[in-house]
Amino acid sequence: xxxxxxxxGTNPAGSSRNLRLDPLSLPVSFxxxxxxADGGIRQIELHRERVTLHRAVRGMKMTINVRxxxxxxxxxxxxxxxxxxxxxxxxxxxxIPLLVTxxxxxxxxxxxxxxxxxxxxxxxxxxxxxxxxxxxxNTISGRxxxxxxxxxxxxxxNPAAVYRGEREIIARD
Numbered sequence: 001x002x003x004x005x006x007x008x009g010t011n012p013a014g015s016s017r018n019l020r021l022d023p024l025s026l027p028v029s030f031x032x033x034x035x036x037a038d039g040g041i042r043q044i045e046l047h048r049e050r051v052t053l054h055r056a057v058r059g060m061k062m063t064i065n066v067r068x069x070x071x072x073x074x075x076x077x078x079x080x081x082x083x084x085x086x087x088x089x090x091x092x093x094x095x096i097p098l099l100v101t102x103x104x105x106x107x108x109x110x111x112x113x114x115x116x117x118x119x120x121x122x123x124x125x126x127x128x129x130x131x132x133x134x135x136x137x138n139t140i141s142g143r144x145x146x147x148x149x150x151x152x153x154x155x156x157x158n159p160a161a162v163y164r165g166e167r168e169i170i171a172r173d
Contacts (some may be wrong), residue, residue, distance in 0.1 A: 019100045023117045044096060051065055051096060066094060073125035074115045076107055083107045
């Protein structure tokens, strides 16, 4: 296994350079933007089997190891810099940018290559429909509780027969 420098796998630093990782030169270590991290930057190490994120939030340094199989897939998203190829995770803060470009064809070819190398599906669209709103009414709320089900309810329409002033209640032969 070979070692790489902190900028290995990316283009040289510069204001006009976009992120462009080579899927054939894994493992790759690079810096990506993170709005919640201190300084707005997190360090990412991408291997074939795992992804390691290093960041500091409010002075607390943390390292997060995530298996590649836990990611949903590879998708394309529109950003301010152009189209971004993203390794998508259920947690949006763990999404990893792989490529930022203006060219849609280059993005499609890179997406297919990353999908094959990481053995993850290519997702058609990065936007997901919001989940349908859950019903607030509870269908069980109108039922009697278990405790009340054990008790017999009284029959108020047919009151019990009361005999007053009788000499004998029991009939004899």
